[in-house]
Amino acid sequence: MMKLKKAKAFIEKYNSFIILPHVKPDGDALGSALAIRYALESLGKRAVIWNEDILLHSLQPFFQGTFNPYKPSGNFDAVISIDTADIHRLGQRYAELDFLPLLNIDHHATNSGYGDVNLIYGGLSSTGEVIALLLEELGIVFTKEIADALYIALITDTNRFFYNSTTPATLRLGARLLEAGADFEKIHRYIFGEKPLSLLRLLGIATEKIEFISPNIVYCRLTNDDMEKAGFYETDDVINMLRDIEGVDVAALVYDYDTSRKLSLRSKGRQNVDELAQFFGGGGHLKAAGATLSDDDLPTLKTKLKELEDVGEDQFI
Ligand SMILES: [Mn+2]
DSSP states (O other), X not given: OHHHHHHHHHHHHOSEEEEEEOSSOOHHHHHHHHHHHHHHHHTTOEEEEBOOSOOOGGGHHHHTTSSBSSOOOSOOSEEEEESOSSGGGGGGGGGGTTTSOXXXXXXXXXXXXXXXXXXXXTTXXXXXXXXXXXXXXXXXXOOHHHHHHHHHHHHHHTTTTTSTTOOHHHHHHHHHHHHTTOOHHHHHHHHHSOOOHHHXXXXXXXXXXXXXXXXXXXXXXXXXXXXXHHTOOOOHHHHHHHHTSTTOSEEEEEEEETTEEEEEEEESSSOOHHHHHHHTTOEEOSSEEEEEEOTTHHHHHHHHHHXXXXXXXXXXX
């Protein structure tokens, strides 16, 4: 593949790299960033991950101490963006680096190709899967550390191989990562099996606030007060819980974040929530997407959600 060769040439050309996962990084962004960091180091290159955001609770056991929370000092030759469909999701960090050559590695079909070199596979389950292809191209063997990082990328973005972005190739890669020593037990336990009690309290509060827009469309609005009452401020499990309700095709969660409102969308039906997120200036994937809203957008959101009720078997999504 031409784009793999171009990405390989980019990596061979430079000696030092700043790696940028997107803001509010998830397991795919951090796992992919860490895997490419280890790969670059094994080639004798200097590589630093720059992330300024607080880690998700479930990811702390794996990524604390693997990145630089401030701008790395010294000069670097190039930048690699990870799992970032829209250059704005690199945040302020990129404003200080935009004079450097950029390699854009991603799996979002909506990625605009803003890099000098773009390694984008819109159909793959995770950026971790893209990184695995690149490491093969570079002739890098999966060490245990790389396997752990990529396995986390894979299982978080597929929700334990649950989403239909999971393909036979995804499962084959999962098998190879376990063969290379990925710590299945620790990763599954800390990412999926150690929920803080405060999170369960937040799920309880959210359950009380569920609104059915129609029998298969569910909506929930969580305020700062709700999160304070629970003592938990992450919403990934809330939106997933809403999606998992029996009979629900589309779930929407609106929550306070700093001074703005964030929208999370999930679909387990034929509805394309990426399109809805894009209507509000956001984006993501067909089945999982998000956007930033103003309070004025909330009535429009409910109208738009209602329109998703009747997306049927033979309709184009
Ligand atoms: Mn991803």
